[in-house]
Amino acid sequence: MSVPTFLLGVTVTLLTLLTGSESIKTTILNPIKTTGDEVGLIFIPGAYITADQYEKTARAIQEATELQVWVALTGDYNFNLASFKQVELAVGNAISEFEKAGMTSGNYVGVGHGWGGHYLQDYAKASNLKALILMGSTLSRKTVLRSYPIPVLTLAAELDGLTRITRIVDEYEKLTVNKLSFFKGLYKTPVILIEGANHAQFGSGNITSLLKPYDLKASITVDQAHRMIGKYFDAFLTVTFSADDSKIDEAINELSEAFLNSVKKFQPFLDVRNLDTDGKESMWTILAQDFFAGEYPDRVAVSNKILENPWFFGTEPSTSMAAGSMIVDTVALIHAADKSDRVQMVMDMESPREIDMKLVAKNAIWKALAGQNDTALRSEPNTCKSLNDLALILALYASSETARERYLTQGRQIVLETDAMRGANILWAPSPLQMWEDEAGLHVRSIALVTSRDHYCKVMSPYRAMEWVNVDSLRPYRFQG
Template sequence: MFGFISFFKASLSLSFFLTGSESVKTTILEPIRATGDEVGLILIPGAYIKAEKYRNTARAIQVATELRVWVALTVEYSYNLPNIREMRQAVKTSIRELKKAGMTSEHFVGVGHGWGGYCLLDYPQYSTELKALVLMGSTISRTTPLRDFPIPVLTLAAELDGVTRITRIAVEYEKLTHNTTNFFEGLYRTPVIYIEGANHAQFASGVLRPKLRSADLKANVTEVQTHREIGKYFNAFLTVTFSSVDSQIDEALDQLSDAFLNSVNKFQPFIDVRNLDTDGKESMWTILAQEYFAQEYGDRVAVSNNILENPWFFSKEPSISFNDDDMIIETTALIHSEAKSNIIQLEADMESPLEIDMKLVSKEAIWKALVGENDTSLKSEPNTCKSLNHLALILALCVSSEEARERYLSQGRPIILENDAMRGANILWAPTSLQMWEDRAGLHVRSIALVTSKHHYCKVMSPYRAFEWINVDSLRAYPYHG
């Protein structure tokens, strides 16, 4: 999707197998506190970002905490792009230099921004020197439960991060809520926190490279405000993990609890809208679409759904049956989703399905089955697949926060709904994809439809795709020059 992401993927194997050079160096920032529990932060920069751009971030952390915080800024990676082998050397060099400068504790914390964070994920498997991680605009593996990560990890997200999008962070939030073994331990050991109005660049300072800058979204808060929030959450996490002062720990626990409650309001709508598309067995969005198509007969039908793969979806037709006077409608759906890599930790791609294919019973078939062909009562006109896309958009707008709606309506490019493209037979409808294309005007969506007296087949936009567009992609400048 993005040019610099394509470059990352192309160079990934090279980065993994670089032998490492002795060029990686460390700049030590000494603590501003004379006393307190010592913690050493070892910062791995994001792609193409110089270590000096993290000085203000480091100072904000030192100011925000009563801990005695040392910071090691790692510099001079090959091609200005961190890689695993050089990162390992950088951590060992930083520990050596921190001790030489006067740090006496063993509380070393890896801090990674973006690509640097993904490189750091290897270290706990390689060595036990790091006692915790802080990931700024990056995440652990999507298939690894947070509770299974070997050391404490803070996942710190920016709401308007165009590189590691907020929808990817929502996956980590969901992992946190699924820690049924000990939820509160997870809340303090592996917190997932977002910074309102901030973007990817603000984890550092100054103007970033054009490719990264064009992928990112425009921040709604200042760099100083973002650094202050970063400092606050670093302090809470580091204090809970390393402080020996009970009063400080109690206050930090409260801060992490408050941060989680705030994050619930942000992340839970993402999970709820995503789950409308599918829970793995059925598509609630397809069930709602069938009920919507039933219109005035909606209270007389009960709808079920099965998610199928081809060739079963291709051959299966929706059906009507009766239980006493109740109509039972069985629908099917096919979910088209992009594969999510668990090896290449790049998170710029959308989390939502590419499209949802629905096989529904037509309004005419429902009417005939319920009231008979000779009934003269008023029958409304059937809906279109386009109307389902409109419903998905309205639903996504309603669930989005007030701030997100205002950003979309004032700054974003709109979703433009085009009239349905009709097909005359299943064999023509099935292989044709939902038409979505982006231009300066916005995101155009055209459904592929097949309508008979019995069936109404639709290829439509998922509510989560509309939700992602509203909250993330509509805000990105067009065209992207990556």
């Protein structure tokens, strides 16, 4: 996946060195409605996508609303990649052209697709724009939605392989911080998912060969996607700009329904992500230790602490007995994915690369709780591989029925390999979880260390399993970088 990211980065560097970037082309589409409040949409295209590829999208929006919607399709960016300087120029040109064509309201809305949204959001914060719509794009990770100075609609595609659904889940999470954020988010900062659509369907026509391998195959048609885009644009624009209270009420209901339907998709991702870590403990590690308790989970009380190295390297799980039960204190190390806003189209995985767990072995629990003569636990020895299997089960269970079906019938499967054993902590600690891809799918092999008391495992995160099931498994292997 590094090739397009690398090329994008190099091109941006070149753009900053160029001075002859004053030739933005603007195409104006006049409103098709003669009544209603005026709104002007200014499209900033995604990477390597031309202005004309948004005309069908714009027409679908105009047809879906009773507002007078003007549209400015901007293009001819250097290397077909928007930059901050050119976005500023493009918006200024579009507003000038709107005024020349007869638009009088001043209700200007920036519409950024993918890469274009990355630069448009920075410009929009202090500009003449009254609202922002991001298609297959997001605000920066550190930007709090409720603090953004103008209304913003984040419109996502379920099968977007560039700005993946797991990136959009982070935006949804910003609305769950408190009730006020959540309910205001219904109309001021909604995050809405278009089921079955992909990144390319925010426009039309062929997507560049540099990006096409990374997008996923849509399960709806372009026309279906455009109708949904038009529907959600209409609701957001009506709530934001209409002077008709009855239409605003209808639009709020439309946004509420769309948002709450999207929540049904987003929340399971967030729940599984939070299994990995809440920043202080790893519930996934606690579940793993409970799983290792076998027949005696009701007699084992598990806690967890997340540590960084060198503390993790030098810490062992601890045990104590109280009233016939075992208290187990486990430790975990989370290898978080590298996350950056440098390239807004997030082609790299959002989930942790691996989770390192230091657990108490099943046999040690058996000896403490069952006694030497009870063989119930001995018949099913645990492996780190069994935890990877559990992670996959959790991921499949949390995914939608449609996503499970796609994975099982079209996706490259997760293949769980036998554990690779290490004889000492000094050998186990530096050995990463082994993951590699081929045409069969994603192979996962845990690194394990087993002693008379302890069982150390480097395992797959349930969230990584869920991300693979819903996104990466749907790409042909030959396109992996």
